[in-house]
Amino acid sequence: MAYLELDRVAKQFGAQTVVDDFSLAVGKGEFISFLGPSGCGKTTTLQMIAGFVDPTRGAIRLEDKNLAAIHPAKRGLGIVFQSYALFPHMTAAENVAFGLEMRNVPRGERAERVRAALAMVGLAGYEDRHPRRMSGGQQQRVALARALVIKPSVLLLDEPLSNLDAKLREEMQIELRQIQRTIGTTTILVTHDQNEAMSLSDRIVVMSQGKIEQIGTPQETYERPASAFVSQFLGKTNDFAGTIDRTVVPTQLVAGSWRAPAPAGLSGPVTVSVRPERIGFGDAGLSAKIMTRIFQGNHWLFQCDSECGPAIVIRQNDGQAQPAEGDAVRLTWRPEDMSVRARAGA
Amino acid sequence: MSTAADERNARAPWALTAPALMLFVGVLLIPLAMTVMLSFHDWGQYKGIEPVFILKNWHEIATDPYYAEMFWRTFRIAILTTLLTALLGAPEAYILNRMSGRWKSIFLLVILGPLLISVVARTLGWALLFGGNNGLVNKLLMSAGVIRSPIPFMFTETGMVVALAHVMMPFMVLSVWAALQRLDPQIENAAMSLGAGPVTIIRRIIMPQIMPGVLSGAIIVFSLSASAFATPAIIGGRRLKVAATLAYDEFLNTLNWPLGAAVATLLLVALVLIVVGSNALIERRYAEVFR
Numbered sequence: 294m295a296y297l298e299l300d301r302v303a304k305q306f307g308a309q310t311v312v313d314d315f316s317l318a319v320g321k322g323e324f325i326s327f328l329g330p331s332g333c334g335k336t337t338t339l340q341m342i343a344g345f346v347d348p349t350r351g352a353i354r355l356e357d358k359n360l361a362a363i364h365p366a367k368r369g370l371g372i373v374f375q376s377y378a379l380f381p382h383m384t385a386a387e388n389v390a391f392g393l394e395m396r397n398v399p400r401g402e403r404a405e406r407v408r409a410a411l412a413m414v415g416l417a418g419y420e421d422r423h424p425r426r427m428s429g430g431q432q433q434r435v436a437l438a439r440a441l442v443i444k445p446s447v448l449l450l451d452e453p454l455s456n457l458d459a460k461l462r463e464e465m466q467i468e469l470r471q472i473q474r475t476i477g478t479t480t481i482l483v484t485h486d487q488n489e490a491m492s493l494s495d496r497i498v499v500m501s502q503g504k505i506e507q508i509g510t511p512q513e514t515y516e517r518p519a520s521a522f523v524s525q526f527l528g529k530t531n532d533f534a535g536t537i538d539r540t541v542v543p544t545q546l547v548a549g550s551w552r553a554p555a556p557a558g559l560s561g562p563v564t565v566s567v568r569p570e571r572i573g574f575g576d577a578g579l580s581a582k583i584m585t586r587i588f589q590g591n592h593w594l595f596q597c598d599s600e601c602g603p604a605i606v607i608r609q610n611d612g613q614a615q616p617a618e619g620d621a622v623r624l625t626w627r628p629e630d631m632s633v634r635a636r637a638g639a
Numbered sequence: 640m641s642t643a644a645d646e647r648n649a650r651a652p653w654a655l656t657a658p659a660l661m662l663f664v665g666v667l668l669i670p671l672a673m674t675v676m677l678s679f680h681d682w683g684q685y686k687g688i689e690p691v692f693i694l695k696n697w698h699e700i701a702t703d704p705y706y707a708e709m710f711w712r713t714f715r716i717a718i719l720t721t722l723l724t725a726l727l728g729a730p731e732a733y734i735l736n737r738m739s740g741r742w743k744s745i746f747l748l749v750i751l752g753p754l755l756i757s758v759v760a761r762t763l764g765w766a767l768l769f770g771g772n773n774g775l776v777n778k779l780l781m782s783a784g785v786i787r788s789p790i791p792f793m794f795t796e797t798g799m800v801v802a803l804a805h806v807m808m809p810f811m812v813l814s815v816w817a818a819l820q821r822l823d824p825q826i827e828n829a830a831m832s833l834g835a836g837p838v839t840i841i842r843r844i845i846m847p848q849i850m851p852g853v854l855s856g857a858i859i860v861f862s863l864s865a866s867a868f869a870t871p872a873i874i875g876g877r878r879l880k881v882a883a884t885l886a887y888d889e890f891l892n893t894l895n896w897p898l899g900a901a902v903a904t905l906l907l908v909a910l911v912l913i914v915v916g917s918n919a920l921i922e923r924r925y926a927e928v929f930r
C-alpha cells in the first residue's frame with residue numbers, strides 16, 4: 294500500500310497548466326527524486342504536498358487520509374527550502390527547537406532532542422550560533438535538523454544542495470543519504486541535477502513541462518529511458534535513426550550498416566538510443582570517422598561522424614591502443630545495450 | 640615611486656570633496672556655531688542684542704518651569720506620534736507587502752503620494768475638517784445630532800499628535816517596508832510547516848525581524864516630530880507651543896534672538912543625544928538581524 298499518494302494532481306496558474314496529471318505512489322521509507330529542467334513544476338508539486346499551493350485537480354493522500362482537509366501547519370511534514378528559510382533572529386538551537394515548541398514538547402526533552410538533531414547533522418557545539426554567522430553548508434544542516442527533529446512523516450527537500458559548491462555538495466549528498474537510511478524517513482527531493490538524483494534516490498520521477506516522463510529506479514531511467522527527453526536529460530546519449538524491416542525473415546533492425554534481430558512489438562521507423570560508454574569499435578557495424586579524440590584521464594572521449602549522424606563514444610583507458618583522429622572505424626554495440634522507440638513523423 | 644604623484648593622490652580626495660565640504664561648512668556648520676554663540680549673548684527690550692558672554696538665557700530655561708513644561712510637551716507629542724505611526728504603520732506595511740502585484744503598486748502610491756503634498760496643505764486639511772464650529776466633520780456630526788459641541792481638535796495635544804502622525808506615516812511605512820523586503824519569502828511557510836499558527840508567525844517570526852525597521856522608522860519619526868514646525872504651528876498656534884514654535888516666536892515676534900537660540904540649541908542637543916543613543920542601543924540589540 295502506498296504511504297503517500299498523488300492521484301492525478303494538476304495545478305493551473307491562470308491559463309497556464311504548470312503540473313498536469315501527476316500520479317505517484319510513494320512507499321514508506323522510500324527516497325524519491327523529482328528530476329527535471331528549470332520551470333517544469335517540481336517546486337509547485339512539492340508545495341502542493343506541503344500545502345502551500347492548492348491543487349486545481351486531483352487528490353493527495355498520506356496514509357489514506359486526504360491531505361486537502363489538513364491545514365499545512367497540521368500536516369507534520371518536514372521541509373527544507375532552497376533558501377533554507379532559517380529564522381535569522383534565532384540561534385541554531387532555537388531554530389531547531391521551534392517546531393518542538395509548537396508541539397508543546399516539555400523543555401527538558403526539547404533540549405535533548407535539539408542537541409541530538411544538531412549532533413546528527415554534525416553541528417554539535419554550534420547551538421548558540423546565529424544563522425548569518427554560519428557557512429552555507431552549516432546553514433543547510435541546521436535547516437535539515439530543523440525539519441528532522443519534529444520526526445516528520447515525510448521529508449520534502451527543495452534543491453537543498455544547489456547553493457553549495459561541488460565538493461561540499463558531494464559530502465552532503467553522502468551524509469543526506471546516510472541520515473535518511475538511518476532514520477528511515479520517507480523523503481522527496483527536488484533537483485535538476487541528474488547525478489544527485491541518481492546517487493541518492495530509490496526511484497526517480499523525471500518531469501518535463503509539468504508532466505511525468507518516467508518513474509523508475511536510477512538504473513531503469515538511465516538504461517531504459519521511456520522517451521527521448523529522458524535519455525537526453527539523463528546523461529549523454531546517441532540517438533540513431535533506424536528502421537525495422539519485417540520483409541525479411543527473421544525480421545531485422547537496421548541502422549545504417551549496423552543490423553540486429555528486431556525486438557518484438559515494433560515496426561517501421563524507430564529511434565535507437567545507445568549510451569556512449571556502451572559503444573565499442575569492431576569489424577562490422579555503423580561506419581564512422583573519428584573527428585576528435587579527447588583524453589580525460591580514466592577514459593577517452595571520441596566524437597565521430599557516422600552514417601547516421603554525429604556519435605559520441607567513451608572508452609575506458611585500459612591501456613590498449615585506441616584509434617586516432619581521422620581513422621575510419623565501425624561502431625558496434627550489444628542489442629541489450631540499446632533502447633528502441635518508435636520514431637514519430639517518419 | 641614618485642613622491643609628487645603620491646602627494647597628488649593624497650590630495651585628490653580633498654580636492655574632489657572640497658565643493659561639497661565648503662557648502663556643508665558654509666550653510667550648516669557656521670550658522671550652527673553662530674546660533675550656539677548667540678545663545679550666550681545678552682538681550683534687552685531696548686538695547687537689543689549685546690555680544691557678551693553670559694548664562695542668562697540658559698539660566699532662565701533651566702529655572703522657569705514654563706520651558707520645562709514646553710519641552711516635556713514637545714517630547715510627549717513626539718513620543719505619542721511615534722507610537723501611533725508604529726502601531727498603524729507597521730501593520731500597514733505588512734498588509735501592503737502581502738498584496739499582489741498591481742494592488743501593491745497602487746497602494747504604495749496612495750501611501751507615498753502625500754509626501755508630494757506640502758505639510759502645510761495636509762495639516763490645513765485637518766483644520767478644515769475639525770476646526771471649531773465650521774469644521775466639516777464637526778458641522779456634519781452636530782447637524783446629525785451625534786454631538787452637541789465640536790470635537791476638540793484644534794489647539795489640543797491630541798489634535799497635534801493625530802495630524803503629526805498623518806504627516807509622518809510614510810516614513811514609518813517605508814522603513815518597515817524596507818525591512819520586510821529583506822525577509823526570506825519562504826519564511827512564513829517554513830514556520831507554518833513547523834506547526835506555527837498565523838498569530839505565532841507574526842509574533843515570533845515576523846515581528847522580531849522587522850523590529851529594526853520599526854525602530855529606525857521610529858527614530859526618523861521621533862526626530863522629525865520633535866522638531867516639526869508647520870503642523871504644531873497650525874494646530875497648536877500660539878496657545879499650545881512646542882520647542883520649534885517657541886524658538887520661532889522668540890526670533891520673529893519677541894525678537895529675543897539669544898533666548899530663541901538657546902531653545903533651538905537645547906532642542907538640537909537633546910535630539911542628537913536621544914537619536915544617537917537609541918541608535919546605538921538598537922544596533923547592539925539587533926546585531927544579528929542587521930548583519
Ligand SMILES: Nc1ncnc2c1ncn2[C@@H]1O[C@H](COP(=O)(O)OP(=O)(O)OP(=O)(O)O)[C@@H](O)[C@H]1O
Pocket residue numbers: 306311329330331332333334335336337338485
Ligand atoms: N505563483 C505562481 N503564479 C504563476 N505562475 C507560477 C507561480 N509559481 C510558479 N509558476 C510557474 O510555474 C512553472 C513551474 O514553476 P516551478 O517553481 O514549479 O518550477 P521548478 O520546476 O521548481 O523550477 P526550478 O528548477 O527553476 O525551481 C513556472 O513556469 C513558473 O513560472
Ligand SMILES: [Mg+2]
Pocket residue numbers: 335336337
Ligand atoms: Mg523550484
